[in-house]
Amino acid sequence: MKRQDITTDGDVVTARQVGRNIASVMGFSRPDQALIATAISELARNIVNYAGRGEILLDIISRGGRNGLRMIAKDNGPGIEDVDAAMCDGFSTGNSLGLGLPGTRRIVDEFDLCSAAGEGVKVTAIKWL
Amino acid sequence: MNEIISSTINYNKTGMTNAFGWFDISSEDRDRVSALKTLVEENINDIIRDFYDRSGGFDHPTRHMADADHIARIREEQKRHFLELVETGLSEDYYETRRDAGTFNERSGVSPSFYMGAYSYFLKRISTLIREQSDDKDQAVEIIMSLQKIASCHKALTLEAFSNAREEAIEAREREMSELPVPVLKMRDGMLLVPVVGTLDSHRARLLTTRMLDAIRDHSARAVVLDITGVAAVDSAVANHLIQTMTAARLMGANSVLTGITADVAQSLVKIGVTGQALNPAGDLQRGIETAEQLLDG
Amino acid sequence: MTRQVPILRQKELLIASVQEELSDSEILDLQTRILEEIAHKPTKHVIVDVSLVDVLDSFGTRTLTEIASAVELRGARMAIVGIQPEVAMSMVLLGLTLETVPTALDLDDGIALLKRAS
Numbered sequence: 001m002k003r004q005d006i007t008t009d010g011d012v013v014t015a016r017q018v019g020r021n022i023a024s025v026m027g028f029s030r031p032d033q034a035l036i037a038t039a040i041s042e043l044a045r046n047i048v049n050y051a052g053r054g055e056i057l058l059d060i061i062s063r064g065g066r067n068g069l070r071m072i073a074k075d076n077g078p079g080i081e082d083v084d085a086a087m088c089d090g091f092s093t094g095n096s097l098g099l100g101l102p103g104t105r106r107i108v109d110e111f112d113l114c115s116a117a118g119e120g121v122k123v124t125a126i127k128w129l
Numbered sequence: 130m131n132e133i134i135s136s137t138i139n140y141n142k143t144g145m146t147n148a149f150g151w152f153d154i155s156s157e158d159r160d161r162v163s164a165l166k167t168l169v170e171e172n173i174n175d176i177i178r179d180f181y182d183r184s185g186g187f188d189h190p191t192r193h194m195a196d197a198d199h200i201a202r203i204r205e206e207q208k209r210h211f212l213e214l215v216e217t218g219l220s221e222d223y224y225e226t227r228r229d230a231g232t233f234n235e236r237s238g239v240s241p242s243f244y245m246g247a248y249s250y251f252l253k254r255i256s257t258l259i260r261e262q263s264d265d266k267d268q269a270v271e272i273i274m275s276l277q278k279i280a281s282c283h284k285a286l287t288l289e290a291f292s293n294a295r296e297e298a299i300e301a302r303e304r305e306m307s308e309l310p311v312p313v314l315k316m317r318d319g320m321l322l323v324p325v326v327g328t329l330d331s332h333r334a335r336l337l338t339t340r341m342l343d344a345i346r347d348h349s350a351r352a353v354v355l356d357i358t359g360v361a362a363v364d365s366a367v368a369n370h371l372i373q374t375m376t377a378a379r380l381m382g383a384n385s386v387l388t389g390i391t392a393d394v395a396q397s398l399v400k401i402g403v404t405g406q407a408l409n410p411a412g413d414l415q416r417g418i419e420t421a422e423q424l425l426d427g
Numbered sequence: 428m429t430r431q432v433p434i435l436r437q438k439e440l441l442i443a444s445v446q447e448e449l450s451d452s453e454i455l456d457l458q459t460r461i462l463e464e465i466a467h468k469p470t471k472h473v474i475v476d477v478s479l480v481d482v483l484d485s486f487g488t489r490t491l492t493e494i495a496s497a498v499e500l501r502g503a504r505m506a507i508v509g510i511q512p513e514v515a516m517s518m519v520l521l522g523l524t525l526e527t528v529p530t531a532l533d534l535d536d537g538i539a540l541l542k543r544a545s
Contacts, residue, residue: 009450013449020482034517035516045485104521106522342512376519377516380510382508382532
């Protein structure tokens with residue numbers, strides 16, 4: 001498992017580079033590598049923008065004979081009050097297009113978001129090989 | 130989830146038990162039918178011969194089957210099939226043999242109506258024999274009713290297997306189609322032609338996107354003609370994928386036009402709410418190439 | 428700031444060649460510098476070359492769109508050139524379709540595109 005602290009936008013770049021490297025070694029196609037790097041970028045940027053501090057965990061998982069890359073983004077920030085609204089295109093409380101989370105969900109195979117106001121956010125995304 | 134998996138594994142037994150239930154087949158029914166074994170064995174050859182030889186308005190498909198071996202194989206399978214009805218007594222292997230008969234019919238081009246026709250001829254003949262040979266009229270009726278019940282079950286399972294085999298055959302053909310390569314042709318400097326043929330499943334759709342976008346970069350193409358004349362069906366997933374691919378091409382700096390939307394495909398696209406604007410349609414291939422040339426030169 | 432996106436000027440044309448990995452602060456810095464350049468010298472066309480970039484996410488795309496809008500408000504036109512195939516597909520899947528900014532394959536195409544438009 002690879003763990004990356006996220007506090008600055010430089011960490012966002014590092015996290016997606018690490019993710020792309022793992023994806024490449026695992027044998028993901030170039031388009032899929034780009035999707036993985038983009039997903040990590042969005043998840044890490046959410047941490048920087050909304051929580052200020054958090055981490056990205058990357059590991060390889062297997063299920064039913066298939067390998068996948070699991071990306072977990074965790075923070076202890078203010079959390080998301082309305083998870084349904086945050087998953088709608090165009091919703092943003094910060095400074096963005098509001099495409100980050102719903103867009104990320106579209107480019108991965110599995111997506112799970114846990115949050116409550118005041119308790120931080122945990123996003124789990126999986127891309128299968 | 131677990132339930133679904135386990136029921137899939139036990140499909141044969143469950144299918145058998147259900148089928149007996151649906152057709153209300155009791156062990157007495159089975160005993161009565163098993164007792165017909167000698168009668169059927171003695172008459173089966175005559176019945177099958179008569180079925181093929183009889184004259185009349187029934188234009189059965191074997192007349193069109195030129196190959197004598199082929200007809201012989203079908204007659205042999207029919208004999209086996211009818212004997213099985215009384216021989217197996219609907220044992221454990223019953224379900225599997227149904228499957229085989231259904232698959233045989235699909236492979237040999239024996240249509241359901243031909244199969245049903247032959248079956249009903251066989252039942253009529255056997256029923257007549259039962260009545261002729263029986264002293265007790267009531268008993269004969271009971272035997273015939275048991276035979277009808279089990280035969281209905283027999284036919285239903287065979288037809289079900291036939292339709293499964295047909296589905297499998299169609300899926301296999303679709304898999305073959307999905308192995309078709311996705312060619313990307315260079316028409317002239319800056320222009321690509323991508324003829325899409327066959328079924329666009331998700332694997333092939335991804336391949337199409339990758340090939341087309343890579344070719345745009347490699348050939349510095351500024352116009353792409355995407356021709357879908359050879360695509361049989363366009364559902365919302367395929368339409369969406371085409372739109373996404375064309376949008377990605379635009380982001381790279383290449384304009385694309387879509388040609389070969391057949392009347393059927395156009396109709397289904399309208400139904401799923403895809404507008405012309407998103408697909409940039411240009412009629413047939415000829416018009417599409419003209420449009421692409423204007424894009425290049427304009 | 429250790430790295431800066433190089434900006435070249437050729438008469439009334441500005442060319443910014445974005446390097447491989449673009450962080451948020453680098454792209455914000457690029458925004459400031461392009462707008463300063465336009466403010467100081469007459470500029471007709473701006474081209475942002477992203478052919479080396481392998482990830483363009485929602486923030487990057489939004490900032491590029493903002494730069495283009497600001498450039499337009501200053502009376503110039505901007506094009507983005509060299510978006511790579513896999514980057515283009517990721518952007519589309521994310522819903523980032525750059526409706527308002529013209530795109531082209533490479534520098535030459537981008538220059539031709541901007542000249543045709545003006």
